[in-house]
Amino acid sequence: MSHSILQRNEAPHIVTRNSLGRAIEQTLHQWVDAINAIASPIFIHDQECRIVRANRAYAARAGLKPGEFVGKPYWEVFPKGKGPLPGCVHAYKEHQTDEGRDEVVTAEGNIFLSNSFVIRDKFGEYLHSVHVMEDITERYRAEAQQRIASQVFNSTAESIMILDARMSIIDVNQAYTATTGYSLTEVAGRKPWHIEAMVDKTLFDSVRKTLRLCDHWRGETRKQRKNGEIYPALLNFSVVRDARGRSCRYILMFNDISDLKATQEHYEYLANHDRLTGLPNRNLFYDRLQHGLDKAMRSKEKLAVMFIDLDNFKNINDTMGHEMGDLVLSQTAERLRACTRKEDTIARLGGDEFTVLAEDLHDPVGVVSSTASRIIEMLAQPFHFDGQEAQVSASVGIALYPDNGPDLQNLLKNADAAMYQAKLTGKNNYQFFTEYMNVKAKQRVQMDRDLRHALKNGELFLAYQPQIELDSGRIIGVEALLRWRHPQLGLIPPQQFIPVAESSGLILSLGDWVMNAACNQIAEWEKRGMNGFRVAVNLSARQFRHNHLAESIRNIIAEKNADPTLLEIELTESAMMDDTEQASRTMHQLKDMGIHIAVDDFGMGYSSLNYLKRFPIDSLKIDGNFIREVASSEDDAAIATAIITMGHSMQLKVIAEGVETQEQLGFLRARDCDAVQGFFMSHPMRAEKMTAILGVDPGCFAATRED
Numbered sequence: 001m002s003h004s005i006l007q008r009n010e011a012p013h014i015v016t017r018n019s020l021g022r023a024i025e026q027t028l029h030q031w032v033d034a035i036n037a038i039a040s041p042i043f044i045h046d047q048e049c050r051i052v053r054a055n056r057a058y059a060a061r062a063g064l065k066p067g068e069f070v071g072k073p074y075w076e077v078f079p080k081g082k083g084p085l086p087g088c089v090h091a092y093k094e095h096q097t098d099e100g101r102d103e104v105v106t107a108e109g110n111i112f113l114s115n116s117f118v119i120r121d122k123f124g125e126y127l128h129s130v131h132v133m134e135d136i137t138e139r140y141r142a143e144a145q146q147r148i149a150s151q152v153f154n155s156t157a158e159s160i161m162i163l164d165a166r167m168s169i170i171d172v173n174q175a176y177t178a179t180t181g182y183s184l185t186e187v188a189g190r191k192p193w194h195i196e197a198m199v200d201k202t203l204f205d206s207v208r209k210t211l212r213l214c215d216h217w218r219g220e221t222r223k224q225r226k227n228g229e230i231y232p233a234l235l236n237f238s239v240v241r242d243a244r245g246r247s248c249r250y251i252l253m254f255n256d257i258s259d260l261k262a263t264q265e266h267y268e269y270l271a272n273h274d275r276l277t278g279l280p281n282r283n284l285f286y287d288r289l290q291h292g293l294d295k296a297m298r299s300k301e302k303l304a305v306m307f308i309d310l311d312n313f314k315n316i317n318d319t320m321g322h323e324m325g326d327l328v329l330s331q332t333a334e335r336l337r338a339c340t341r342k343e344d345t346i347a348r349l350g351g352d353e354f355t356v357l358a359e360d361l362h363d364p365v366g367v368v369s370s371t372a373s374r375i376i377e378m379l380a381q382p383f384h385f386d387g388q389e390a391q392v393s394a395s396v397g398i399a400l401y402p403d404n405g406p407d408l409q410n411l412l413k414n415a416d417a418a419m420y421q422a423k424l425t426g427k428n429n430y431q432f433f434t435e436y437m438n439v440k441a442k443q444r445v446q447m448d449r450d451l452r453h454a455l456k457n458g459e460l461f462l463a464y465q466p467q468i469e470l471d472s473g474r475i476i477g478v479e480a481l482l483r484w485r486h487p488q489l490g491l492i493p494p495q496q497f498i499p500v501a502e503s504s505g506l507i508l509s510l511g512d513w514v515m516n517a518a519c520n521q522i523a524e525w526e527k528r529g530m531n532g533f534r535v536a537v538n539l540s541a542r543q544f545r546h547n548h549l550a551e552s553i554r555n556i557i558a559e560k561n562a563d564p565t566l567l568e569i570e571l572t573e574s575a576m577m578d579d580t581e582q583a584s585r586t587m588h589q590l591k592d593m594g595i596h597i598a599v600d601d602f603g604m605g606y607s608s609l610n611y612l613k614r615f616p617i618d619s620l621k622i623d624g625n626f627i628r629e630v631a632s633s634e635d636d637a638a639i640a641t642a643i644i645t646m647g648h649s650m651q652l653k654v655i656a657e658g659v660e661t662q663e664q665l666g667f668l669r670a671r672d673c674d675a676v677q678g679f680f681m682s683h684p685m686r687a688e689k690m691t692a693i694l695g696v697d698p699g700c701f702a703a704t705r706e707d
């Protein structure tokens with residue numbers, strides 16, 4: 001065989017050249033042409049599967065010339081594989097069949113269907129196989145896609161509706177039926193808006209308009225199930241266009257987003273509400289206030305903002321535990337609800353700070369003052385929990401719109417200033433904002449500014465007040481007290497500027513300044529041989545809470561070359577109780593350096609034996625308020641006596657401050673108080689004067705031993 005592609009000139013070798021032969025030849029030529037014209041590869045192989053002939057399409061598919069593949073097993077040529085197709089040789093040889101159908105995937109990923117049939121000799125023995133290969137890749141893929149699409153259509157959780165060009169329903173998937181309760185037979189041919197009462201046609205009209213422009217529409221709507229239940233749904237509408245670009249189908253997919261909405265609402269709730277009390281939090285309160293202000297501005301109405309701060313709450317938290325603290329806060333919320341109007345917004349801004357927003361007020365002063373009175377009265381009632389009783393009171397500040405502020409910031413600021421004033425005027429009361437408070441608030445800002453300047457400008461100095469041991473009359477210590485001489489205002493008392501510095505944070509720099517000055521003085525006195533007494537420095541709560549306090553004091557001591565055992569730190573009870581774990585850590589660090597620790601203003605706060613045992617304390621300073629009436633008030637006398645006895649029983653030194661009279665001194669001496677400090681012995685004085693006294697005779701106050 002010279003050529004394996006079917007050739008016209010092969011016919012003459014087969015038939016003789018007579019007229020019948022010519023006719024056959026012609027027929028054969030036609031067949032050869034026809035077979036070569038077929039786009040599907042066709043090949044013939046022998047019993048050993050070696051290629052005998054093939055058409056042009058086969059050669060083209062194999063990418064070889066005929067001479068290159070004739071005689072080769074076809075699986076080395078096309079379709080390539082490891083051996084003969086399953087239905088090919090064996091079944092034909094064994095007479096099991098005369099036809100076969102196999103699918104083959106080529107290395108390029110095309111899929112061919114091989115239709116084969118057998119050619120037998122006149123005895124029926126197997127001679128050749130003819131394979132007609134059909135490229136079914138596209139069809140296969142299209143069918144597969146259709147199968148997948150149909151599977152997706154029915155297995156997706158998303159409800160799908162297919163509408164025709166006139167928006168009549170053609171098909172719905174299983175999820176649609178599961179979600180809505182409607183089967184395909186119930187909805188086929190109907191318009192969606194005829195099925196659900198909730199879905200109106202205008203939605204579809206507007207969707208259609210959008211689809212004309214951009215083929216997609218996405219939005220939320222409320223839908224209705226067959227059982228009447230309403231649910232939120234997220235809709236996805238898209239248009240299917242035919243080859244000419246005309247919309248021929250609409251696909252509507254939607255999800256029941258009830259769960260998503262519920263989760264969203266839950267998160268929104270969490271973001272806007274206080275967990276403990278369930279009240280709106282700062283976020284939501286500001287939102288409502290802004291909304292209220294917008295409305296009040298438009299309709300010329302009045303509204304009020306009330307700031308409520310619980311007095312003594314911290315003590316409850318610290319001494320009675322957080323459970324009691326939480327209970328007080330959640331019951332405060334209940335009580336506030338009970339004494340405000342239904343339409344008022346009550347919020348918890350944080351900690352023990354609550355606010356009330358009262359809108360639509362015709363007689364704001366009247367309504368708000370009676371609400372504030374009710375709040376104060378209700379919150380003064382004791383709280384009970386687990387057999388314990390807690391008592392708080394409330395300070396309420398009120399600012400009115402539009403009188404006390406044109407906007408949110410000013411109203412809040414002024415309500416806060418009024419609340420601050422309520423605290424200053426003895427707590428447990430309410431105050432309307434006045435211009436005076438504004439002036440005071442501005443003064444505080446000015447003072448803070450001046451104080452920052454004072455720090456740099458050398459306007460600060462320390463005064464020293466001696467502490468005298470009652471047994472020996474010796475000066476055993478001096479308290480360093482900060483003084484500020486303002487260039488215009490003169491001497492400003494610490495009670496005025498220390499709270500301002502505390503609230504602005506400047507107290508940290510002031511504290512540093514004091515510690516530097518005191519350690520400097522210790523070193524200075526030491527140099528002069530005056531070292532038999534300690535220098536006591538006051539630390540505010542904010543300073544004490546500062547993370548690097550011990551480290552910073554250590555550095556200052558080292559820098560000034562001062563003896564740490566001559567330094568005493570005075571801490572108030574509340575400063576210690578702020579965070580008892582941290583307080584204990586810091587106190588131990590100070591103690592390890594050799595610094596003494598005294599509890600200042602003892603008796604005014606917790607006076608709990610428990611913490612006295614836990615903290616490394618050296619001495620107690622009885623608050624001057626108990627000393628003032630100690631000679632005339634039985635209660636104060638009893639308290640002072642109890643403190644001295646308790647302190648001694650715990651091996652602590654007890655010192656009384658604010659001693660102004662001979663009687664007070666006599667009382668304290670009779671109760672074995674260890675030391676005294678007060679105007680009766682000496683006012684605080686400048687360092688030079690103190691040095692002079694110490695230089696003359698540290699025992700010069702021995703006279704105090706005599707009554």
Ligand SMILES: Nc1nc2c(ncn2[C@@H]2O[C@H](COP(=O)(O)O[C@H]3[C@@H](O)[C@H](n4cnc5c(=O)[nH]c(N)nc54)O[C@@H]3COP(=O)(O)O)[C@@H](O)[C@H]2O)c(=O)[nH]1
Nearest residue numbers: 481482494495514538539540600657658659660677678679
């Ligand atoms: N954090 C810091 N606080 C400080 C610092 N310096 C002072 N202070 C605190 O300011 C408060 C007021 O102090 P001051 O006006 O200096 O008053 C002290 C004494 O002058 C006063 N005192 C002393 N003896 C008497 C007296 O017989 N009668 C009387 N009415 N007052 C007297 O008491 C104040 C000392 O109090 P205490 O600290 O509790 O021992 C005050 O709380 C200071 O602590 C500072 O540097 N940092």
